[in-house]
Amino acid sequence: MRYWMMLGLLMGALWAQEPKSRIDFESTQHGWLVLPGAGGTVALTENPNDVKAGKRALRYTYTAAAGNLNAIVYLEPETWTQAFRFWIKADRPALFALSVQEEGGERWHAPFWVSGNEWQQVTIALSDFALAEDTKPVNHKLDMDDAQGIGLIDVSAIFLATPEAALLFGDQSGTRMMWLDEFEFLSRAPARRSDPNSIDDFQRDYLVWMATAYTTLKREANGMRVEYNLPFPHLFGALRMVEPSSLRGTKGLEIAIQVKTPTTLAVFVEETDGERWSAIFEAGGEGKPEPKRLLWSQFTITDDTKGKGDGKLDPASVKMLSLVDWGVLNEGAPSANHWLVGAVRKVK
Ligand SMILES: [Ca+2]
Numbered sequence: 276m277r278y279w280m281m282l283g284l285l286m287g288a289l290w291a292q293e294p295k296s297r298i299d300f301e302s303t304q305h306g307w308l309v310l311p312g313a314g315g316t317v318a319l320t321e322n323p324n325d326v327k328a329g330k331r332a333l334r335y336t337y338t339a340a341a342g343n344l345n346a347i348v349y350l351e352p353e354t355w356t357q358a359f360r361f362w363i364k365a366d367r368p369a370l371f372a373l374s375v376q377e378e379g380g381e382r383w384h385a386p387f388w389v390s391g392n393e394w395q396q397v398t399i400a401l402s403d404f405a406l407a408e409d410t411k412p413v414n415h416k417l418d419m420d421d422a423q424g425i426g427l428i429d430v431s432a433i434f435l436a437t438p439e440a441a442l443l444f445g446d447q448s449g450t451r452m453m454w455l456d457e458f459e460f461l462s463r464a465p466a467r468r469s470d471p472n473s474i475d476d477f478q479r480d481y482l483v484w485m486a487t488a489y490t491t492l493k494r495e496a497n498g499m500r501v502e503y504n505l506p507f508p509h510l511f512g513a514l515r516m517v518e519p520s521s522l523r524g525t526k527g528l529e530i531a532i533q534v535k536t537p538t539t540l541a542v543f544v545e546e547t548d549g550e551r552w553s554a555i556f557e558a559g560g561e562g563k564p565e566p567k568r569l570l571w572s573q574f575t576i577t578d579d580t581k582g583k584g585d586g587k588l589d590p591a592s593v594k595m596l597s598l599v600d601w602g603v604l605n606e607g608a609p610s611a612n613h614w615l616v617g618a619v620r621k622v623k
């Protein structure tokens with residue numbers, strides 16, 4: 276009797292399985308297309324190097340140039356979606372974003388770093404999305420049942436295909452390719468640790484940071500690995516956007532970091548009024564990531580942004596955060612080094 280009850284419960288559990296939906300790109304009926312008005316072409320590829328699972332994957336070929344919009348979209352996302360999980364590869368390291376456009380007007384972005392030339396899996400929960408800067412808030416909530424479509428955008432190709440950006444981020448212009456396979460809609464969100472004092476705890480399977488040219492960014496267990504190995508100095512570093520107001524009321528930042536060879540690192544923050552501020556600290560030789568504390572009172576304005584804003588560092592208006600090897604540029608520190616960033620936290 277008990278046995279049948281158990282079996283009944285088990286079968287019930289199986290039948291009550293959560294909804295699931297996966298696009299495997301094995302047939303041409305996959306539903307992804309080039310965003311109307313954007314450039315490039317989509318095709319299915321059978322090149323084994325460019326397929327993650329099965330026999331085919333999606334390939335998107337496009338031309339990156341200043342002012343060119345490149346994006347692909349899928350117009351029938353599942354309304355019950357709590358997260359997206361997919362495999363992606365790009366022809367170079369680049370920042371991408373998954374976006375959701377609501378009928379009501381709100382557009383949401385979730386940026387993620389693609390390290391280039393190898394497949395990587397990315398799992399994005401609805402809570403990972405932030406309202407796009409140019410969007411008027413309606414209810415400040417991502418409503419999947421109001422979604423017109425989802426899109427994949429090569430952010431680096433759109434914003435960095437200019438000669439000025441090339442100095443810092445390398446040449447992004449020209450013909451570009453990305454590949455997509457095994458795109459899943461998940462009815463359950465992956466666990467996200469909720470720590471109000473965390474800016475980044477690197478628990479997700481992707482990074483929201485981007486690298487400068489000649490710098491490699493890799494997600495590692497419990498952190499982000501930043502690596503460079505060049506015979507000549509360059510601006511080596513990593514940067515990320517910071518959600519509006521997320522540093523409001525803080526006294527500074529704490530960065531847990533381990534650096535192989537001693538050097539001076541600089542933290543830069545950029546405000547919405549265009550002012551950039553920096554503070555430096557020494558690091559190197561740590562056995563594991565060690566917290567380095569930087570208070571806003573230690574930050575000074577950069578020469579090139581003096582007079583751009585109100586002359587004050589308002590933590591609430593910080594929109595970008597970067598970490599740079601200052602020693603390489605200014606103190607002759609070696610131009611081959613690597614760091615492990617374990618966490619970035621708010622100092623309250
Ligand atoms: Ca496939």
Ligand SMILES: [Ca+2]
Pocket residue numbers: 377379381413414415416417418
């Ligand atoms: Ca909404």
Ligand SMILES: [Ca+2]
Pocket residue numbers: 546548550584585586587588589
């Ligand atoms: Ca300011």
